[in-house]
Amino acid sequence: MALTNLVLLALLFRGSPQAPSTAAVRGSGHINRLFCAQVGELTMASETGLCEKTEAGGVQRFEVRNESGDVQFFQDAPEGNPFSYVGIFSFANGEGEILDIDTSHGEIQSSGPKPEHLIYYFEPTASGLVPFNPPLAGIDGFAQLGSGKALSRTFNTGFFQFSVLLDFDMAAHRIEIMSDQPAFSAFPPPGPRKSGLSAASGEIKLYGSHNIASPKMDLRIAPGHAVKWWQSPSAGDKPAASQTVTILAAWAPTSLKSADNAPEGVKMVYFDWNNLWLQIQVDDHTGWIRGSSSLRTIGLEMGSAQH
Numbered sequence: 001m002a003l004t005n006l007v008l009l010a011l012l013f014r015g016s017p018q019a020p021s022t023a024a025v026r027g028s029g030h031i032n033r034l035f036c037a038q039v040g041e042l043t044m045a046s047e048t049g050l051c052e053k054t055e056a057g058g059v060q061r062f063e064v065r066n067e068s069g070d071v072q073f074f075q076d077a078p079e080g081n082p083f084s085y086v087g088i089f090s091f092a093n094g095e096g097e098i099l100d101i102d103t104s105h106g107e108i109q110s111s112g113p114k115p116e117h118l119i120y121y122f123e124p125t126a127s128g129l130v131p132f133n134p135p136l137a138g139i140d141g142f143a144q145l146g147s148g149k150a151l152s153r154t155f156n157t158g159f160f161q162f163s164v165l166l167d168f169d170m171a172a173h174r175i176e177i178m179s180d181q182p183a184f185s186a187f188p189p190p191g192p193r194k195s196g197l198s199a200a201s202g203e204i205k206l207y208g209s210h211n212i213a214s215p216k217m218d219l220r221i222a223p224g225h226a227v228k229w230w231q232s233p234s235a236g237d238k239p240a241a242s243q244t245v246t247i248l249a250a251w252a253p254t255s256l257k258s259a260d261n262a263p264e265g266v267k268m269v270y271f272d273w274n275n276l277w278l279q280i281q282v283d284d285h286t287g288w289i290r291g292s293s294s295l296r297t298i299g300l301e302m303g304s305a306q307h
Contacts, residue, residue: 025090027097027124029307031067034088034101044055051086058082064101064129073101073120073243074131081105085117087263090124093168094148098132100123118259118266123173132173134267136166137259150178156275161187162250164269177254177269186250186278188229197224197241198299205294206287210251212279220284221245224298227299245298248286249279 023046025032033051035072037043039057051059070241085104088098101120114148118137122129143150143165150165160183165178201223210215226241230248252271257267276289280298289295292302 022272023047025049025088025099025124027090027099028126030124030126030131031101031127032064032072032124033087034086035063036086037061039082042304051083053082053084058084058105059086062086062101062103064088066128070128071297072205073122073131075103077105082212091142091149093170096170098122099129100275113235118262121168121175123170126201127262130176132168134256135263136175136263136268137262137266138268139166155271156189157273158189158302159295160250160278161189162252163269166256166269177256181251183249183251183277183279184239185230186247187231198227198245199223200297201225202297204289206280206282206285206289206295207277208287210279210288210290212290217285217287219285221282221297221299225299238263245284246281247278247300248281249276250277251279251288252276253278262283273282 002214034046035043035044035060036051038051039060043061043063050070051062053059054223056224059077061076062083064072066072073085083103083105085102087102088099089102090099099122101122102117103119104117106116116137117139119134119139120135122131123132128256130156138153139151140154141163142149143152143164145167146169150167152163152165154161154163165179166175168175171176201221204219204221205216206219207216223245224241225243225245226243228246230246235268252273253275254269254271255272258268259266262268275290277288278295279286280286280299291296296302
């Protein structure tokens with residue numbers, strides 16, 4: 001596996017893709033501030049750059065205004081479904097900046113899943129905020145690529161996690177899945193990891209690349225083998241075994257499609273469950289496997305998949 005792929009994924013920031021919010025976001029000679037109206041209240045400037053649900057209710061409307069008070073962007077919440085969270089952020093992208101508005105209608109609970117966030121992106125220019133299309137749901141981080149940043153979307157397949165990157169097209173103000181998407185490192189699913197030897201065994205087909213037309217070979221996975229992730233410590237992380245399967249990278253075709261239960265125009269990255277690939281190393285052989293049967297054969301157990 002190319003070293004550059006490992007280094008690239010190490011740069012991914014898992015969490016909010018923004019710098020800490022501030023009351024004022026500066027860019028291209030303008031100062032932009034967030035204004036919000038709680039349900040039944042007047043529109044007021046946010047002192048922190050954040051607006052959140054209170055005991056009085058959620059956010060019914062938000063606006064982004066420049067230093068002259070001109071509204072650059074606004075959204076009204078659907079009737080009966082106010083925003084629980086709105087934040088204004090900015091981050092450097094090459095020699096410029098990108099401003100984003102992060103919104104959510106979900107309730108934040110310590111024991112529950114993270115609420116879905118919908119994010120609008122803009123380039124601050126001398127004439128105002130220019131939107132990037134499409135607005136996105138499900139973005140969870142970013143990577144530094146050359147002179148700019150890319151957004152990341154991380155999937156939990158139940159067997160493992162893998163990430164997909166999206167580029168900002170500054171000329172067209174579009175956000176697209178990065179062309180020629182490389183295979184990034186695979187990571188364990190969230191939650192406690194099982195240690196010990198795997199009782200799974202059987203024959204698998206090991207392909208030369210993530211393509212069924214590539215050269216392939218049959219490989220026997222022995223019972224009592226160890227399963228190891230490449231980023232795990234090299235010593236003492238797995239018991240001794242006659243055969244070790246090392247998990248390296250993952251790949252699947254992805255596409256931007258309309259996001260479920262989201263306003264018109266909002267998109268999300270989806271992957272093809274029927275063409276999900278994993279790169280492994282077994283003994284002196286390195287190659288790609290596909291299909292849930294092969295994944296179980298090497299000792300990966302399906303968890304609670306999210307996609």
